[in-house]
Amino acid sequence: MFNYNHIHFFIFSILFITEVAIALFIHDQFIRPYLGDYLVVFLLYYFTASFVKTKPTYIIIGILLFSYLIEILQYLNIVDYFQIKNKILRIVIGNTFSYEDLIIYTLAGISLYLIKSRCHKK
Known part of the structure; x- marks a missing residue:
């Protein structure tokens, strides 16, 4: 399950x-x-795929669920609720919910x- 993939890590680094x-x-x-x-979805995918060897679909679903969770936390205004002061953490979590x-x-x-489906077919 855990496996380092230097190509995926290189793509992650560029992203x-x-x-x-x-x-x-x-x-x-x-x-x-x-x-x-x-691009952040691709970034998270390639970071995860750098270390976890599993079907791309599983990683993509996990990344989407994680992204949706962050957006829900923004909707709940979690940054202000917990009075998070760390600037980097505030940027990562964000504070503006958007359906877009x-x-x-x-x-x-x-x-x-x-x-990834096309790459796997080759």
Whole structure:
């Protein structure tokens, strides 16, 4: 079940650098809110797949459930409820619920599933 995959970790690293660059340097109304959320599903997938060897579908479902959970916590305003002061933790959890985020996560999960399905067929 546990297995290090250096190719997946490399892809994760590239996605991580991309996400950090988006967070630090892009302050628009499309790339940061939509592309950033879309890519985070891929980021989490490749991070998990770097260390866990299982069917891609299982990882994708787990990532989507995790993403939905974070969004629900945002809806419940968990950051303010627990008075979380740590800036990094506040950014990771977020504090703005959006139905659009749920749609973006779902689209990313479907895209990832289609990509991984095609890769497995080869």
